[in-house]
């Protein structure tokens with residue numbers, strides 16, 4: 190795979206370079222130069238393949254020039270160790286559960302694949318890297334779990350003190366080994382600013398091979414396309430109505446962009462619903478043709494509180510670039526907190542199924558789409574996190590206690606290990622240098 194920068198001011202690069210650079214020097218985003226459709230025969234028999242087999246076939250098609258079949262097999266076996274099942278919620282509505290990985294959110298797919306492919310290249314060239322990442326919650330857990338025990342890579346995660354949930358904090362601070370947690374007495378922006386300064390610091394760059402695990406890395410996007418194919422395969426096995434409409438709860442629009450990659454690879458999809466909370470710059474763009482970034486506002490579905498989605502340009506390019514083409518394929522809706530809670534409660538009362546707030550936004554987006562587009566299709570809602578990661582919201586909304594899965598509850602009794610630091614760069618640097 191060759192990749193270009195969306196700013197067109199930096200040279201094209203190989204897959205390996207794009208992965209370790211993260212961002213092109215001109216501050217664009219890396220995009221595949223070409224995405225060719227997969228054979229029709231792949232889609233005709235896709236229902237005979239399991240998740241890992243589908244992932245391998247997609248990888249082979251996209252990355253076959255960069256990696257051997259055996260290498261791809263190894264990377265998929267190492268990283269894609271959990272499924273993405275469909276749950277039949279109601280007539281013609283399915284939930285694609287993306288929370289069966291170690292951190293119980295869909296970011297596990299991207300983080301684990303990224304760790305496996307980075308480690309592959311590092312072992313080959315006998316290099317080591319140090320990853321720095323700032324987190325406001327979900328990313329940190331997925332990255333910590335994804336890179337835990339990965340040869341050649343150590344990880345330092347910065348999180349704002351008192352501003353992540355108990356479970357999220359335990360996910361970052363109880364692994365040990367090659368994962369170190371830094372509890373910063375400041376905000377998420379302070380954490381991010383410390384990481385940015387470190388990347389600009391010559392002395393650190395000379396001493397360590399610093400890398401980022403940012404969500405704009407192309408190696409996090411590619412694996413997120415796998416579950417769209419897997420959902421289609423499962424829909425065929427279950428004999429569900431085709432075509433499919435995917436409703437994607439969106440913040441930075443990585444997940445939806447990955448769906449569009451699947452679409453460009455030939456996956457039959459009727460439409461994508463861009464389901465947003467009150468941070469609705471993309472639904473507004475789809476409505477008016479004008480894109481205006483805004484400061485983010487806080488909502489219950491906080492992993493989607495993004496006012497200037499970093500993957501907006503990718504989404505646009507992948508959906509046909511021109512506004513007229515994009516809005517044919519991507520339909521934008523937004524849902525406020527009151528409606529989000531009403532959906533969580535209504536679905537629970539009717540079906541017994543508990544949704545996290547992000548999933549509820551996707552459910553509501555699909556309902557809005559259905560009203561405007563009557564017809565025969567199956568709506569598939571992407572469920573991006575297990576509800577137990579948002580326990581206080583879920584329990585007050587449903588007005589009852591809900592069970593916590595063992596994977597999360599066992600964390601709560603583990604001991605937190607984190608280094609506390611202020612927001613000044615000097616002490617952060619000293620910490621990194623081990624002084």
Ligand SMILES: *Cc1c(COP(=O)(O)O)cnc(C)c1O
Nearest residue numbers: 439440441442443444492573574
């Ligand atoms: C990150 C996240 C999202 C948003 O995904 P994007 O790829 O940024 O659009 C939605 N839900 C949950 C639970 C998340 O963690």
